[in-house]
Amino acid sequence: MTTSPRTTSQQHDGESGSRSVPRWLLGVGPLALIALLIGLFTLLNAPGITGGEGRVPEEAVAIENIRFEPGRIILAVRNEGVDPVTVAQVNVSDFFAQFTQTTEQMAPLQPNTITVGYDWVPGDPYEITLITSAGGKVTAEVDAAPSPEKGAQFFGLMVLLGIYVGVIPIGLGMLWLPFVRRASRAWVRGLLAFTVGLLVYLTVDATLEGLELAAGSAAFGGSLVVLLGAVIAYLVLEGVEGLAVRRRRDRGDEVALPPQMFALLIATGIGLHNLGEGLAIGSAYAIGSLALGASLVIGFAIHNTTEGLAIVTPLARTRPRLGRLAILGLIAGAPAILGALVGASANQPTLASLLLGVGAGAVAQVAVKLLPLLRSDTGRVLTPVTVAGIIGGVLFMFVTGLLIVA
Template identity: 65%
Template sequence: MSLDEKTAAGQAAAPHRRPPVPAWLLGLGPLVLIAIVLGLFTVLNAPGLNRLSEGVPPKEEIAVEDVRLTPGQIAITVRNEGPDPVSIAQVNVSDYYAMFTQTRETMAPLESTTLTISYSWVDGDPYEVALVTSNGGKIPAAIEAAALSPERGGSFFALMTLLGVYVGVIPVALGMLWMPFVRRAPASWVRILLGVTVGLLAFLAIDATLEATELVADNRAFGGPMVVFLGAAVAYLLLEGTDAWMRHRREPAAEGTSAALPPHRLALLIAIGIGLHNLGEGLAIGSAYAVGSLALGASLIIGFAIHNTTEGLAIVTPLAKQPPGLPRLAALGLVAGAPAIAGALIGATVYQPALAAFLLGVGAGAVAQVAVKLLPMLKDKAGMTFTAATTAGIILGLAVMFTTGLLVLA
């Protein structure tokens, strides 16, 4: 037998090897199997576990999301946060039965409905509204002082835009007027100002987190306070990833290092972080005004303006030794301040507590990430970050934000 014949015979005798299964199919298989099992479990209504729910009353958890007053009517939007369907069967206003209509007769979990109650309310009077479910549960919705809710038309949205300009764009622009002072300040002063900036950003992160958790403290839909920390984590990681991508793209050899960022890039990150924070702040302001719980007076606008002016200083401080041109400064100011306009418009139209809390969490995570990125710039010639001067600057930044924040609450 020749060599070729032996080779052919050996190949014929060798077992046929199947091509390897693609890796994506191996990853998809368990997901498909899990979906099938869960689908069968749902269709069959948890076979064998029905006895666990026998004799147990349905769990009703309903959150009031919005209250609007129009002439002769009270509109209340509620959401079912519990695991069981809920129906509103009766509405009492100050112990009197009131006629009403609703957009959805039965709310499945996480669904909402808007009840339109026929009631001749009196301006300035308080009202206790009780929504009675089909199982006898009561959901209170207090109206501290009845007032006509603003109509959401063209003039209203123009007012929200102006509000965003007043509390976002103008204060940031005014704060950036410290640029000439920052340029002429000695290096030791710049480090103190950078410490002040870290304090400002740290306060914004803490304040946004507390405000967001308060929004959803009694609202467990979509995870409750968890959405705040989810938003913060998403923003922090996105900015970290974006910064790493930009660093690798421009300086491949510097990837993985912890050196201080270039001043122009750091200023941009600060502007983005402050912009995300102002988005959540505008959302809260717009929604509060839309539901009539915020009276916009000159003193309140001035309070917000003073409070947010310090944000402009935070943007220009890293640019002390590399001042940009006027167009770039204007762009940074818009990045930081303009989101307040978008937030006010969103809050006035499609406000939802979980969304507001998530966006405030995004702002908190963003400014926290930027504050961390600022720390390498605080180092002195000896390589120390937290010197007496920089620590005093951080404390001063916290104190300034706390003090100016009192003007908003006043």
């Protein structure tokens, strides 16, 4: 089959015409057309785009903070939905109370301060319900009034709480390094498998906790923010690892990640998990819904100590400096302090859900990267030793998690 000269000439004219158009214009062109189309839909009040008639409003109000003052209860709330919201009534423990608010109608993402006149009794529990003009209800439970004042002493307590549940347990767990360094190769594989089991538990636990927090709010996609955070964290860590591998290849080093990099990845993943955990703890404490005490500290100490073991296990055949170990411990544990401070300042279920998802994705990425290190001399990943280690890590975290009363 022959091609006519005219057809060939037309093809060349088409190719030269497309090449004369700037590449950036070819990329921006479709985006501009989409923006133009959306603008036309909006101007024409197209049904489904601008809401139309008869659409049921989507109300998503979050109670970010509750503060008790003599004779009144002050609530910091925010509209996390896409529609304006008006708070019409406030119910405190089945009693409709008088209240004032800084704005009558909250626009999307707009904050509002509601002051409720109520003679509360110190130490008593309360259930506070906001009723919107559309009939929606938002409820917050306070185990014991009053909530602590937000002063220097309060935030100092949040710092101590983060140290108790994050920094100290992980530091204690890292003291297992001398034992790990003297372990045989089979024991090291078993400990690495134990680490994988620990990370698997943290992945599932953070995901379930994030989904539970997001279940009470449909704002920003509800439970989808947990999955979004997990996917973003996983992909970001993959990208960072890929960059590190490329740099090592450019320098002529081995492509495989060194033990120090594995330890850093584990510390980073655990740190992101502890950030979401600290945020949830601080949020609960800010509204008086966390039972602090010796049982909480002891539970977290036992539960999180194994995270320190997970960090030092890849370093079994190295001699890391004390300063490097301290940095790894702070990367893993210090985010709990930041999370507690942020959570105590503003109770944001959506943010807490997102960060728990980020922690889940980061920990999952590290668990996947550790699997090749479990290979035995025969090349098998799942051997009796590694299977027992993974199951042991999951069970240990589950059992010690039962000690945490919050």
